[in-house]
Amino acid sequence: MEVLKKLLNAEGITEFATVDFERLTVINPRLLNGKPGIKSAAVFLIPYRHAGMKEGGGFNVGLFARCRDYHLYANGLFERIIPTLMAETGGEIYGYADSSPIDEKGAAATAGLGFIGKNGLLINPVYGSFVFIAELLFTARLEEDICHCDGGCGECTACVDACPAGALKGGYTRERCLSFISQKKRKTKEDCEVLKANKTVWGCDICQRCCPYNKGAQFSDIAYFKEGFIEDFTPQRLREMDDEEYASFAFSFRPRAVLEENFLTASGEYDIIVS
Ligand code: SF4
Numbered sequence: 001m002e003v004l005k006k007l008l009n010a011e012g013i014t015e016f017a018t019v020d021f022e023r024l025t026v027i028n029p030r031l032l033n034g035k036p037g038i039k040s041a042a043v044f045l046i047p048y049r050h051a052g053m054k055e056g057g058g059f060n061v062g063l064f065a066r067c068r069d070y071h072l073y074a075n076g077l078f079e080r081i082i083p084t085l086m087a088e089t090g091g092e093i094y095g096y097a098d099s100s101p102i103d104e105k106g107a108a109a110t111a112g113l114g115f116i117g118k119n120g121l122l123i124n125p126v127y128g129s130f131v132f133i134a135e136l137l138f139t140a141r142l143e144e145d146i147c148h149c150d151g152g153c154g155e156c157t158a159c160v161d162a163c164p165a166g167a168l169k170g171g172y173t174r175e176r177c178l179s180f181i182s183q184k185k186r187k188t189k190e191d192c193e194v195l196k197a198n199k200t201v202w203g204c205d206i207c208q209r210c211c212p213y214n215k216g217a218q219f220s221d222i223a224y225f226k227e228g229f230i231e232d233f234t235p236q237r238l239r240e241m242d243d244e245e246y247a248s249f250a251f252s253f254r255p256r257a258v259l260e261e262n263f264l265t266a267s268g269e270y271d272i273i274v275s
């Protein structure tokens with residue numbers, strides 16, 4: 001679909017595909033209430049890693065957390081492109097990113113935009129795993145135009161071996177993953193111990209940094225993720241953030257107190273807490 005290609009390319013998005021909606025897995029039908037007749041989906045990847053983005057501040061913090069919130073980016077993108085697409089296709093178009101009626105990772109794999117690696121992430125041949133997934137759902141029927149990806153992990157076990165929490169042994173176990181644990185509101189003593197041992201504050205990229213598919217991966221051209229990027233995320237940097245800046249990051253779905261506690265835990269200055 002030429003107009004979709006033109007609109008997405010102008011935004012710095014090059015990895016996308018159109019796929020029949022029936023082929024995708026609906027995991028949250030509630031989000032489709034009042035939106036009958038969806039026939040097609042355009043699934044696309046939003047790359048966020050720019051050249052020069054490195055670990056910083058001495059804590060384990062995921063790159064995605066130090067970039068400004070992609071949910072806000074996606075909402076802005078939908079506002080910019082949906083009116084033009086509706087004029088082209090007719091019918092309704094609904095945009096989603098993260099909070100979606102469909103299994104987004106599965107949809108991206110079905111659309112041929114990558115494969116799901118042993119680290120549980122979608123790996124795209126061009127951008128590696130440093131991508132967010134978003135989609136537009138159309139009531140119009142679009143011609144299916146999927147990509148082809150024949151990559152895979154093969155014999156590689158780099159991420160399984162590198163994960164300090166053993167979260168990838170025998171498949172991905174969310175409850176053991178530092179990224180999941182760091183984002184919990186209430187943490188057990190064991191949670192705190194594992195965060196402290198790995199100096200983890202929010203998210204974790206260890207199983208991405210070691211992945212060979214990310215070594216030569218292309219960087220993002222989307223300026224939004226570079227602007228406002230937190231170079232060194234430290235307790236002081238958090239204290240310096242005003243409420244407006246705090247709200248511009250994805251971790252703001254938790255109150256500051258959770259981040260502050262995580263910093264204290266990761267620094268070994270705070271022996272916690274509750275279960
Ligand atoms: S994000 Fe970190 S803790 Fe979670 S699976 Fe990857 S390496 Fe392991």
Ligand code: SF4
Binds near residue numbers: 117118
């Ligand atoms: S590090 Fe190796 S095993 Fe893990 S996702 Fe990447 S290619 Fe697959």
